[in-house]
Amino acid sequence: xxxxxxxxxxxxxxxxxxxxxxxxxxxxxxxxxxxxxxxxxxxxxxxxxxxxxxxxxxxxxxxxxxxxxxxxxxxxxxxxxxxxxxxxxxxxxxxxxxxxxxxxxxxxxxxxxxxxxxxxxxxxxxxxxxxxxxxxxxxxxxxxxxxxxxxxxxxxxxxxxxxxxxxxxxxxxxxxxxxxxxxxxxxxxxxxxxxxxxxxxxxxxxxxxxxxxxxxxxxxxxxxxxxxxxxxxxxxxxxxxxxxxxxxxxxxxxxxxxxxxxxxxxxxxxxxxxxxxxxxxxxxxxxxxxxxxxxxxxxxxxxxxx
Amino acid sequence: xxxxxxxxxxxxxxxxxxxxxxxxxxxxxxxxxxxxxxxxxxxxxxxxxxxxxxxxxxxxxxxxxxxxxxxxxxxxxxxxxxxxxxxxxxxxxxxxxxxxxxxxxxxxxxxxxxxxxxxxxxxxxxxxxxxxxxxxxxxxxxxxxxxxxxxxxxxxxxxxxxxxxxxxxxxxxxxxxxxxxxxxxxxxxxxxxxxxxxxxxxxxxxxxxxxxxxxxxxxxxxxxxxxxxxxxxxxxxxxxxxxxxxxxxxxxxxxxxxxxxxxxxxxxxxxxxxxxxxxxxxxxxxxxxxxxxxxxxxxxxxxxxxxxxxxxxxxxxxxxxxxxxxxxxxxxxxxxxxxxxxxxxxxxxxxxxxxxxxxxxxxxxxxxxxxxxxxxxxxxxxxxxxxxxxxxxxxxxxxxxxxxxxxxxxxxxxxxxxxxxxxxxxxxxxxxxxxxxxxxxxxxxxxxxxxxxxxxxxxxxxxxxxxxxxxxxxxxxxxxxxxxxxxxxxxxxxxxxxxxxxxxxxxxxxxxxxx
Numbered sequence: 001x002x003x004x005x006x007x008x009x010x011x012x013x014x015x016x017x018x019x020x021x022x023x024x025x026x027x028x029x030x031x032x033x034x035x036x037x038x039x040x041x042x043x044x045x046x047x048x049x050x051x052x053x054x055x056x057x058x059x060x061x062x063x064x065x066x067x068x069x070x071x072x073x074x075x076x077x078x079x080x081x082x083x084x085x086x087x088x089x090x091x092x093x094x095x096x097x098x099x100x101x102x103x104x105x106x107x108x109x110x111x112x113x114x115x116x117x118x119x120x121x122x123x124x125x126x127x128x129x130x131x132x133x134x135x136x137x138x139x140x141x142x143x144x145x146x147x148x149x150x151x152x153x154x155x156x157x158x159x160x161x162x163x164x165x166x167x168x169x170x171x172x173x174x175x176x177x178x179x180x181x182x183x184x185x186x187x188x189x190x191x192x193x194x195x196x197x198x199x200x201x202x203x204x205x206x207x208x209x210x211x212x213x214x215x216x217x218x219x220x221x222x223x224x225x226x227x228x229x230x231x232x233x234x235x236x237x238x239x240x241x242x243x244x245x246x247x248x249x250x251x252x253x254x255x256x257x258x259x260x261x262x263x264x265x266x267x268x269x270x271x272x273x274x275x276x277x278x279x280x281x282x283x284x285x286x287x288x289x290x291x292x293x294x295x296x297x298x299x300x301x302x303x304x305x306x
Numbered sequence: 307x308x309x310x311x312x313x314x315x316x317x318x319x320x321x322x323x324x325x326x327x328x329x330x331x332x333x334x335x336x337x338x339x340x341x342x343x344x345x346x347x348x349x350x351x352x353x354x355x356x357x358x359x360x361x362x363x364x365x366x367x368x369x370x371x372x373x374x375x376x377x378x379x380x381x382x383x384x385x386x387x388x389x390x391x392x393x394x395x396x397x398x399x400x401x402x403x404x405x406x407x408x409x410x411x412x413x414x415x416x417x418x419x420x421x422x423x424x425x426x427x428x429x430x431x432x433x434x435x436x437x438x439x440x441x442x443x444x445x446x447x448x449x450x451x452x453x454x455x456x457x458x459x460x461x462x463x464x465x466x467x468x469x470x471x472x473x474x475x476x477x478x479x480x481x482x483x484x485x486x487x488x489x490x491x492x493x494x495x496x497x498x499x500x501x502x503x504x505x506x507x508x509x510x511x512x513x514x515x516x517x518x519x520x521x522x523x524x525x526x527x528x529x530x531x532x533x534x535x536x537x538x539x540x541x542x543x544x545x546x547x548x549x550x551x552x553x554x555x556x557x558x559x560x561x562x563x564x565x566x567x568x569x570x571x572x573x574x575x576x577x578x579x580x581x582x583x584x585x586x587x588x589x590x591x592x593x594x595x596x597x598x599x600x601x602x603x604x605x606x607x608x609x610x611x612x613x614x615x616x617x618x619x620x621x622x623x624x625x626x627x628x629x630x631x632x633x634x635x636x637x638x639x640x641x642x643x644x645x646x647x648x649x650x651x652x653x654x655x656x657x658x659x660x661x662x663x664x665x666x667x668x669x670x671x672x673x674x675x676x677x678x679x680x681x682x683x684x685x686x687x688x689x690x691x692x693x694x695x696x697x698x699x700x701x702x703x704x705x706x707x708x709x710x711x712x713x714x715x716x717x718x719x720x721x722x723x724x725x726x727x728x729x730x731x732x733x734x735x736x737x738x739x740x741x742x743x744x745x746x747x748x749x750x751x752x753x754x755x756x757x758x759x760x761x762x763x764x765x766x767x768x769x770x771x772x773x774x775x776x777x778x779x780x781x782x783x784x785x786x787x788x789x790x791x792x793x794x795x796x797x798x799x800x801x802x803x804x805x806x807x808x809x810x811x812x813x814x815x816x817x818x819x820x821x
Contacts, residue, residue: 203399207460210358211417212387221413225404301447302403 001297001304005290012286019282020070020275024063027271034079034269053079066275076272080265086276093258096166097250100257101243103173104180105235111185113231116192121219123197131189138186147179147252164254176253180246184238188231195227226300236292240285309334309503310471315365317347317354325350325527331520332471335497337504339518339535341511341550343749344720347527348507352473356390357382370470388418391464395476397456401448407432407459408444414463435462436492453613454485458492465496475507482612482776483820490517509749511554512821515539523547553754555779557821561803562783565765567605571638572624572738572770574599578632579619593619594794597633601738606764606771608781608802610817611791618742620791621774625658625740654684657731661743663723667715673726674711677701680734700729704759721752725759732763738770745780757783779821782806790814
């Protein structure tokens, strides 16, 4: 177990390095630069700015400088939000994105697993078909449809919930979290049902049934845990995506999360900001996939022995 | 009154009636064995009255005064909970993977309403079924246990709530020969000790002989013959029973007439195979060490051993489908390189046949594609028409008609599928077949037919055979010589008849005693 964790963390370092370098050079391949505004600056100012941020040096040297600063925990200054460092921007956006994403995962798990369980118990019947249809719809509807729709009904027409920005208490969280959770919960419901359907056919379920246990107990005690393995493998990357901020939802509901900085940064060629967010995303994805691997071992002990 | 009585049982599944007019009784403390080929309806007969199959049972089923025939699902579940214990065929999958042995045993102990048992009591239950280090076992997950250990845990769980009837559906078919005998002995002891009635399902007459009091022989969903076990075996009345008894290989049957072997074809010199340990553990796992075997032209050599003895590793190394880490393989005196370096001509010489015939055929392909595949690789010079002719010829050699060419594997029975697999192996005119448990997944009647077919190929085509099996009695019908394996080493080798008569090594003795 500990060996697995250390090994995975060791392989994470080169992975991260490759991702950072690739995004570094890819971004420089894109035309334009951070100081190409609508009104072009005069060449002297351009050159002065370039020099101030070290953009006039050879590319490989810039890459080396960036990485050596990163190792010390310095993400560098933002080229567009000139009064902030990238670390400060991330520190501002990350908590909002983490709250949104974390709550969305919990909600999606709650809805998805419950729905999947009900569908599996009533396999082939009307309940099953209805749930699976709803799950398909939920998965298919993009957040840029559900988000504004929710805002329109609950916010503008019924006036129940705030439509935009961070308000008092937790009411402002409800709509963005629901909008984020819906497609994920649909996918989880489908995976749970499929997982249970294959587990319930297995021999050990017949053994449990032979003991005269109730169907509910068989389902919860003997079936559900192994059936969650596909859910866990889906949840690793999905959680990383949700936690690091859903660009669309943050934009729709006017929330200053990480996702917004990412898009803005990319459009403005704010190299350090984009690189900082990418590094963070990559680290989180690696971390969540490691979590998923650890959860496998708990869900199905056979996987612990590799 | 009998403990369990079935009269005129019929089972219906989706408009079919796979079981009809079956009657049997189980007395307390006695064993009734239900014998039949796969698909004969024996498992359905045992499990359907208890609601453990998708089928619907009708007829009279009386268990300890409870009329199962007229009971609803709740009553039947209650009967399962209190009165019966079940042991199934596949110990590998019959235990819940994410619950510890202790948790499952505790659940089984409490299933009839008993209080939570102390840990010591659970430990004793495991001891009773012959497990060692029981305290440690309680905290282990099932996958850490071997097949035999898991089957013992299954038995401990099945009798943990002191049921009156134990239903064992092929409890030993997935285990190797020496374990089979141990598990059967354990069931005998428990039966005597607790006055337990045992309903035993098996396809293997030999394994129940000496254990069953009553014998019920089933074929195609009906009872062929039933009566006291000794009478049925010594004096079978029905033709089917007689054929079944004749098909079951026995060590006391007269030895076969085998063709005279020729020159040395295959020789291995101190062959060894090591694997990296699974997971993150260090070190190597030695699956095979210092194996020296010789196979002559037209000769059959049996490689016999329990599961994990390294016999399949040896076979795979020779067939060129498994790794070799030490030693060498020689063909006609010339070294045979490792698999990737073998030329097409070398690959043609040795062809494998595997245990599970259905799983070793691609389900998407037609028989013709399956049988001609070796030719497409080994003989690129042949045209499609020539390949088809050879395929027809190969099928006729395994006694299948031409119309099998267009069939798909799903439409074949186990025996037919194994014939197709043999046709695929012989179509390239190999000189040696490596048969890895090629008959052990088959019913005795079908298995005996396949053995007969192999014997014919041995005589007519001069094929050499390497027969990997755990069943000495079956191997004796074909093989000149035998090599007994244990823990990756050949522990005894020599003439088959001589070794069966006078086994030296304890492993050989165990295998002989078990068959």
